[in-house]
Amino acid sequence: MPVEIYKDKFTGTVREVILGATKEQGGTRAYTVKLGGSSTLPFLFYEGEMPNRPVIALEVWDIKPDWSSAFEPYYGDVWNDPVAWAKKAEKYGADVIYLRLRGADTELENSKSPADCAKVVKDVLAATGVPLMVEGPGQPEKDNDVLQAVAEAAAGENIALGVAEKDNYRGIAAAAMMGKHCIIGRSPVDINILKQLNIMITEMGVPIDKVINDPLTGGLGYGIEYSYSIMERARWGALIGDKLMALPVVCLAGPEAWRAKEPNAANEDAGPGWGDQKDRGIMWEAMTAAALLQAGGDLVLMRHPEAVKMVKKQIDVLMVPNKY
């Protein structure tokens, strides 16, 4: 007797958001990426479609970051050169570059001006061919000024601007609309606020197919289970027809993973059975990214090139259709 596989039936689909623009589309990117588009829970091809492979973004800062020495062999020579760093990221397999303009932080001594930031963005775009996401310093006023300048400098490139939050979205939404860019909306692991934010952003006039969501995930060992259930709930809502939850999701896998003690601890400070720091850190990041992909991440932000290799391999395997 044949076994009948129980299948859920869904009525909703996650909206597709396109990042980047090629020459024909008014930009200069070598290609565009499509985020979202799923009509099933992640990788369950027997219940619906998952037309777009999840995407990996690599993180680039405009100043030297306070990262673990584990990154020294990969990026040590480009810490102070975001353009060279971005080129390296592209070489390491980034589908997308996620540029964090931390140098514009007003607390810093030589805080970068909006014009400085716009130049970095322009130079990174000129040196690379991958779609770009740009995050401001996270201070409402500075974000507005910086992202306004960035939006102008990147006109036509269809980049993503972030990060819009409940109390800091108007200026970013205005910049995104002005430059016809995408916008990243984030809420602190709270889908009720995330949905409300999507409403507020779209009410300002940003087309809904330009909105990407960041549910703010935890790293492995630090609340990733909670992030998982929040993301699952949001995806479930999307699949049963909640259009304001049906937006592609980005997850900060790298930054969250490397915030923990475990990937960073030197061998002499490590607990029993932790193993060598070199492998441990890479595994910590790769495991975080893998879990977030299973939770429904459409784009994972990563840091370590070796972890990227592992996650790409993982995606290859997961994308093999499993239709029954």
Next chain:
Amino acid sequence: MAFYMIGERINGMFKDIGEAVAKFDPKPIQDWAVKQTQAGAAYLDLNVGPTAADRAKSMKWMAEIISEVSDVPIAFDATNYDAIEGGLQAVNKPGALINSCPNERAKIERVFPMAVKYGAGIVALTMDKSGIPLSADARVAHAMELVAAADEFGVPTDSLFIDPLILPCNVAQAHAPEVLEAIRQIRTLCDPAPHTTLGLSNVSQNTIDRSLVNRTYVVMAICAGLDSAIIDVNDETMVESIATAEMLLNKSIYCDSYVKVFRQR
């Protein structure tokens, strides 16, 4: 998962609409079409009422003038199926509703193929020539025959809105709980389940606080599985109650603007 509100206001039984129909004055009809559309109606009920000299002609005219100001599909509310067909031809696009058809073979044979031809849904009533039964079981028995008829004529069950018929509580109070039980059972008849709907305002005829009775009963019925109702969509408190009931049933994710979102179709 959505709740389909059918706006009841374009009905010749209301004085302003009745006068507009008699005089072929489009304004009051179009005003209500716009008002109900803005309030979130999924369908606009169109009932010519008693004042028209030629009901078929008036139905067609009303359908045309409503379509000029609103994209919301019309629920053609009449017992004269030729008049409804004239209306369906006038709007000439799928997605309308035929309101209504009882469980009587001759009427089913007239209405169901017409629904298929025009891509329309059907409000199907759980009654026949012998009238409206009291018990939930008898209502469900009618519903089963209507679902079977849908299958026979090729009407998708997703286009079937079964109305288990609520009566005024001050004359037929015993019907209210039976209708709730019928809704519960009708939702399990097939997959995908047929929709269920009610001519809600009927429940409160001649009661002291109609709005209170209406919104309380609609929430009870939603809890039983009701996913559509012919209502006063401009009764804000009621629409807020419906939106809240839907949210509390976990059909959409909570956000502070959930009532507003509910109204945006």
